[in-house]
Amino acid sequence: MSKTVVYLIRHAEAEGNFIRRFHGITDSNVTEKGKLQAQKLAERLKNVHFDVIYSSPLKRAFYTASKIAEGRNINIIVRDDLIEINGGDWEDRCWDELPLLYPTEYEMWEKMPHKHCMPNGESMYELFLRAKSAFENIVKSNVGKRICIVTHGTLIRALLTYIKGYEFERLNEILWQDNTAINIIEYKNGKYHLVVEGDWSHLGKELSTIAYQDWWQQFLKERGIKKQDLTIIERRESYE
Template sequence: MHTTIYFIRHADSHFVLGKERERPLSEEGVLAAGKLVSSLQNVHFDAVFSSPYKRAIQTLDGLVDPVDIILEEDLRERTLKGPYKLTAEEIDLAIKQSFENVDYCLDGGESVRQVQYRALPVIFGILENQNYNTVAIGTHGNIMTSIINYFDDTIGYSFWKSTKKPDIHKLVFNSFHLISIKKITF
């Protein structure tokens, strides 16, 4: 049985330190999310899952009734570090290192492997459920890349760096085997 999962990376949201869960989409993010959702209107989703973070949920607005979105705490974004500041270059380097060594993480952060252990039971549950042929997941760049990396270890830093806000990646599975990945343009 084939299962198709649309990983939908959230639209633009202004970063606010310590406000990961409640950060809303920016005005441009709301507009971009609307275009994304319009591009998927002809796709029938058997279920829609999401990170519990506001920006991921808002990006799905209009795809389904919000009460039908299944919030999964284990699909939250990867914690990159503790509550201290780093430059953008230091964060970028740490992300690159984490995909080269999936056990690497900054102090107070999660490694790629830790994120996979957290999120993959949700993905496996989707793949096992015979009622789910086509599913959407509202997600974030780092956790999406970490999940896909489990199924294809060539997916890592370069893939993450190439993603946009918002973005859609359509993955097709045969049971637990990844068959294809396609970036959907809109």
């Protein structure tokens, strides 16, 4: 069987990322920094051939996919099942408010996210099942091709447990990824191989979103991860 290659990409920075409000299905615009991130991503991928490009319907994902698609003569296929988690009552709430308004749910989100359910929204496991089904359908429909999928951070984090062969209970071992981060997955003989995970080296520190945010430093500290440990194993010469 020929090899299938998937580029699984997080969208560029949107307003919710910048102002730190929970935007799951909230359809916020890409920021000016996000537009620069998307341009850097497009430049990084300009020599990568894609047979097909998929996107979440939300503006932040579709804009990012559109920048990748420029000059390629490829129509972007929008799939509703690639949308971010439905945050229910958390939608458009300030992140700082959430532990005060929803202390039990927020603690679950932080410590045992695999058990978390958004109040009047979607559970993490429901998101996982939706993401897995969408991913499998896309891959099986494009065997032997090079696929680009632009979607969202929480969805990617959940999906990577499946791609890595983890039990979903290990979700908290998957790191959050910066905007426009790239994951590269090979599929052959019925098995997935994660070649690149969470690579945002095309941004540099000046265009990073999370490098300047306190929650990211706290997230790493709680897991005993130092910056020098965040090395990215990649085989760029094989793909670009």
